[in-house]
Amino acid sequence: MNFRWDIIFEYAPFLLKGTMLTIGLSVSSILIGTFLGLLIGLGKIMRNKVLAFPFYCYVTVFRGTPLLVQIFLIHFGIVPFFTGKTNAITAGVIALSLNAAAYIAEIFRAGIQSIDKGQMEGARSLGMTHTQTMIHVVLPQAFKRMIPPLGNEFIVLLKDSSLLCVIAAPELMYWGKAMGGQYFKVWEPYLACAFIYLFLTLILSFVLNRLESRLKTE
Amino acid sequence: MNFRWDIIFEYAPFLLKGTMLTIGLSVSSILIGTFLGLLIGLGKIMRNKVLAFPFYCYVTVFRGTPLLVQIFLIHFGIVPFFTGKTNAITAGVIALSLNAAAYIAEIFRAGIQSIDKGQMEGARSLGMTHTQTMIHVVLPQAFKRMIPPLGNEFIVLLKDSSLLCVIAAPELMYWGKAMGGQYFKVWEPYLACAFIYLFLTLILSFVLNRLESRLKTE
Amino acid sequence: MIKVENLKKSFGDNEVLKNINAIVAPQEVVVVIGPSGSGKSTFLRCINQLETITGGHIFIEGLDTTDKKVNINKVRTEVGMVFQHFNLFPHKTVIDNIMLAPLKVRKVSKEQASQRGMELLKKVGLAEKANAYPDSLSGGQKQRVAIARALAMEPKIMLFDEPTSALDPEMVGEVLEVMKQLAKEGMTMVVVTHEMGFAKEVGDRVIFMDEGFIIEENIPSEIFDNPQQERTKAFLSKVL
Amino acid sequence: MIKVENLKKSFGDNEVLKNINAIVAPQEVVVVIGPSGSGKSTFLRCINQLETITGGHIFIEGLDTTDKKVNINKVRTEVGMVFQHFNLFPHKTVIDNIMLAPLKVRKVSKEQASQRGMELLKKVGLAEKANAYPDSLSGGQKQRVAIARALAMEPKIMLFDEPTSALDPEMVGEVLEVMKQLAKEGMTMVVVTHEMGFAKEVGDRVIFMDEGFIIEENIPSEIFDNPQQERTKAFLSKVL
Amino acid sequence: KEKEVTTTSEKEESNGKTLRIVTDAAYAPFEYLEGDKVVGFDVDFINAVAKEAGYKVKVEHVGWDPIFVEIESKRADIGISAITVNDERKQSYDFSVPYFLSTNKILVPEKSDIKSGKELKGKVIAVQTATTGQEAVESLLGKNHKDIKKFENNNLAIQELLQGGAEAVVADNTVVEEYVKNNPDQKLKVVEDSSSFDQEFYGLMFPKGSELKADFDKAVNAIYENGKYAEIYKEWFGTEPDVETLKAQQ
Ligand SMILES: Nc1ncnc2c1ncn2[C@@H]1O[C@H](COP(=O)(O)OP(=O)(O)OP(=O)(O)O)[C@@H](O)[C@H]1O
Ligand SMILES: Nc1ncnc2c1ncn2[C@@H]1O[C@H](COP(=O)(O)OP(=O)(O)OP(=O)(O)O)[C@@H](O)[C@H]1O
Numbered sequence A, B: 001m002n003f004r005w006d007i008i009f010e011y012a013p014f015l016l017k018g019t020m021l022t023i024g025l026s027v028s029s030i031l032i033g034t035f036l037g038l039l040i041g042l043g044k045i046m047r048n049k050v051l052a053f054p055f056y057c058y059v060t061v062f063r064g065t066p067l068l069v070q071i072f073l074i075h076f077g078i079v080p081f082f083t084g085k086t087n088a089i090t091a092g093v094i095a096l097s098l099n100a101a102a103y104i105a106e107i108f109r110a111g112i113q114s115i116d117k118g119q120m121e122g123a124r125s126l127g128m129t130h131t132q133t134m135i136h137v138v139l140p141q142a143f144k145r146m147i148p149p150l151g152n153e154f155i156v157l158l159k160d161s162s163l164l165c166v167i168a169a170p171e172l173m174y175w176g177k178a179m180g181g182q183y184f185k186v187w188e189p190y191l192a193c194a195f196i197y198l199f200l201t202l203i204l205s206f207v208l209n210r211l212e213s214r215l216k217t218e
Numbered sequence C, D: 001m002i003k004v005e006n007l008k009k010s011f012g013d014n015e016v017l018k019n020i021n022a023i024v025a026p027q028e029v030v031v032v033i034g035p036s037g038s039g040k041s042t043f044l045r046c047i048n049q050l051e052t053i054t055g056g057h058i059f060i061e062g063l064d065t066t067d068k069k070v071n072i073n074k075v076r077t078e079v080g081m082v083f084q085h086f087n088l089f090p091h092k093t094v095i096d097n098i099m100l101a102p103l104k105v106r107k108v109s110k111e112q113a114s115q116r117g118m119e120l121l122k123k124v125g126l127a128e129k130a131n132a133y134p135d136s137l138s139g140g141q142k143q144r145v146a147i148a149r150a151l152a153m154e155p156k157i158m159l160f161d162e163p164t165s166a167l168d169p170e171m172v173g174e175v176l177e178v179m180k181q182l183a184k185e186g187m188t189m190v191v192v193t194h195e196m197g198f199a200k201e202v203g204d205r206v207i208f209m210d211e212g213f214i215i216e217e218n219i220p221s222e223i224f225d226n227p228q229q230e231r232t233k234a235f236l237s238k239v240l
Numbered sequence E: 001k002e003k004e005v006t007t008t009s010e011k012e013e014s015n016g017k018t019l020r021i022v023t024d025a026a027y028a029p030f031e032y033l034e035g036d037k038v039v040g041f042d043v044d045f046i047n048a049v050a051k052e053a054g055y056k057v058k059v060e061h062v063g064w065d066p067i068f069v070e071i072e073s074k075r076a077d078i079g080i081s082a083i084t085v086n087d088e089r090k091q092s093y094d095f096s097v098p099y100f101l102s103t104n105k106i107l108v109p110e111k112s113d114i115k116s117g118k119e120l121k122g123k124v125i126a127v128q129t130a131t132t133g134q135e136a137v138e139s140l141l142g143k144n145h146k147d148i149k150k151f152e153n154n155n156l157a158i159q160e161l162l163q164g165g166a167e168a169v170v171a172d173n174t175v176v177e178e179y180v181k182n183n184p185d186q187k188l189k190v191v192e193d194s195s196s197f198d199q200e201f202y203g204l205m206f207p208k209g210s211e212l213k214a215d216f217d218k219a220v221n222a223i224y225e226n227g228k229y230a231e232i233y234k235e236w237f238g239t240e241p242d243v244e245t246l247k248a249q250q
């Protein structure tokens, strides 16, 4: 098999552009997804089962259906409904955020429930409200424990962003496919993309490990 | 939008066949992946860092690259290398198993490390070997704690099996795409598939919850 | 100060407190003893409304805390509580542990909170640990910080739930010392403990509980030297 | 029976045991006391090879356990250990906890293991709990099961690391009772404990450790009533 | 911001509005991305037709599935993506008169003894989903026959052939010829058999009831007549088009 390095070099600027968009999409989705995930996770642990039910459904549906379908629904249904036209990047960020939010909600729920009940009681006995306790006592500690699973989720999200090529969001995989389409090649684009994804996830892991050990010693 | 129920009915037998294969692929990959994951997880926590290194790399690479690329490599590279020809189902099971094994290895590692050190010491002080202690004391307890994350992984794997349509493994998503290709319809196949996936994941969640609560009360 | 009337508390079918009546006078130190599972902790937690009671009334300074209209967070600021396992916030330094509630609940200024916090740390003998994290402290030090934290809200009453039972024997003394000091200063206290020495020395009154009832209550010397009930005798013979 | 020669143990830079020499004679009960962090647990764990020692030798029945050729699992079957936190296997019933090691290590038959297990449970007064799970037992019961489990391997020596310090005061007695019984039967024992009553009553010899050294050792009456070292005096004044 | 991948026809005599043309630029040489530009036969063709019909157009790469959603929801005006016309699809969309006659050819390993379409029976064949190749093979073996493996693109179908998972690939002649030309070292050959395969045609795809269809049908015929079509065809495929068959199909 002759590996066509030349076409990889030819496409390098596009792959770079795609990588930038992949990073941009992932980072914004992570931020939004974490925020939504926190709200949904808090919603799911409400004592009032009726109020918690919609959050429960949200998590079930988003975790139970393929991301691909969610991307289509949002790209062709939700976004045009509000703005009148499709926009792959907007839809991509929304789809990834909403999907990640479901997983992150579970991470938050587990993190919060892993904090010893004594912490809540200690703070409540000082006269702090439930909300104050959550904000100042439970969440800061839960957050520390959530870093490893959140890190995993971020890596998953980074890779999942490759699915956005189906709606032609010009991220990394999109350019990989364009390269394959032009030259009838399979290995060159996919291996190139795989290495870039691996590189990105390694950097992310490294950053997360640093963060984790810094928080640990704190 | 007129929703073409008729084409869903027309493709119902194919979707059913696809669903069966999806289930078959997922179940076998889960079993193999769990077994491999256990070995890799144990490998990763070996005290000898040199021996543990390959396991560490395995997990990093399989978690750091898109499953799609892994599927291609295994389908077009590994399987033909050994058998002389491609086989989508074999490649599918291998790719899903190897991918899941990386995630499951991390679950095992975390599960084992979450077991109080006192358990290991208690058993070792009775003269049991490290291996005996792992088998009879640590793993049974770790396994109980691993059921929730394993359950999540199974759900992820079930949905990930939809990626096998790219190598023409005739699972659920493959037939969904065939339907879409024949009628140039998008919503009918994807929504039908989404509902089937949701249904499967709900059943899986239910079974896992039952298992979890049964093990808890035991 | 505290008046408990016909207090009942069940967990599901399990009635843990069965008609408790008790009064704690201002500046009084009441020691609660009893076997494990007799409901001592639950009793304290009910006073502080950490458990929703199933029946009866609890009055704190004349205010019926079971009344829906009473702001329970307000009540809790008047009632400090110290737990067996300290329940310090591990992500905050000692001084931040102490300052958190005054800042957030009493809304005092940072300077004021910090000044008052340092005073309290001095009082419990830990001024030099102000910027340490709880995990670096010994058990006895943790418990003293927990006491200082509760005092920072300037409560009228302090509840202690086995404050020394998670401590190494050597550290028990230093915590009891702080508690004695508090009692001397006139703090109203309810103390669940197995430390009979403390009960004898500091307690104004001892309550013996078993199976959700108050079996006997009296001044310490009477309870220890002349218990009236069989169950009290049996219990004391084991722990003394 | 046990001979410890120039034992040294460091964790990284932290030298926890600094040249320990000790002998335990057959049927002797040695009690180890000392402040927290002085290295008592580490000392016991070294005897059992749960920690790899950094220097010196430990002979058990004349066998140098630090010799690479010695099968450490074999050595451990001769040395039973009971921990502060019991370390029972929560996924197994009481009888299964006791039978596991005999079945897997000694390879005895199921009937034999079960029969011997029941005998031991009777001995510690828990025959009726054979099929209960550890979580449903009280602390004292758990610790008695842990003792039975260690005895099931028919060890020649038993090591106890603060066996009663995680227990409610009421339950301490029942565990000490079992230990006294063992001592009476002639078991060689090394016991780390804060229960000075036990030390006085059962101990043949008391070792006082501090900062990784054996500071003083003597028969109990001498140690408690007439300590030679300042540090021993200071420590005893706190805990008695 | 999204940078749109477009090509706009230069002259605008039109009624102002630019038509939105959607395509899946992953099917060389009909439409593919050259860097960030959509190029290919279909692109040149639609530009010529639009000019003829007096419309301004903008070709946008949206991906395969999205084409149908965009057209069905009428957010796009025309889909052009080597789309094969068949009766099932006509139920949902309108199509222009055929603008391309697709000749399917069989790609096999050099050593293969397959010499005609008939001999494909009983063999495993790889195709790209929703192409004329799939139509052709299904009309031979039957719809969703178990021996047909459908891939997302021809690249993967050919890869399957190379790795021994299929004994033949059926696809547009241009696709297979282009592949063989680009990859001489792969030891593949092309088998021609126009007799076994039905003729398959490409059409422009419109939303059901689109008013553009009439204008574009007229314009297609016009460029057949004025030679523009043949010019574009020759530029891309190097041969003369069979305009007569195309016209006969109308
Ligand atoms: N949150 C709870 N849910 C259900 N049952 C509970 C709960 N808290 C306590 N109980 C039960 O209530 C009873 C009394 O418990 P409590 O903790 O008040 O006893 P205690 O006297 O403080 O014992 P100890 O000395 O062991 O602390 C026990 O039987 C206990 O199992
Ligand atoms: N695994 C370990 N890694 C590092 N340091 C350790 C480890 N185990 C013990 N140490 C340190 O060794 C010293 C002695 O610990 P050890 O547990 O032997 O004391 P101890 O006398 O048993 O105290 P206690 O009465 O609290 O049980 C302590 O300073 C402790 O921090």
Ligand SMILES: [Mg+2]
Residues within 6 Å of the ligand: C040, C041, C042, C161, C162
């Ligand atoms: Mg209690």
Ligand SMILES: [Mg+2]
Residues within 6 Å of the ligand: D040, D041, D042, D161, D162
């Ligand atoms: Mg110790």
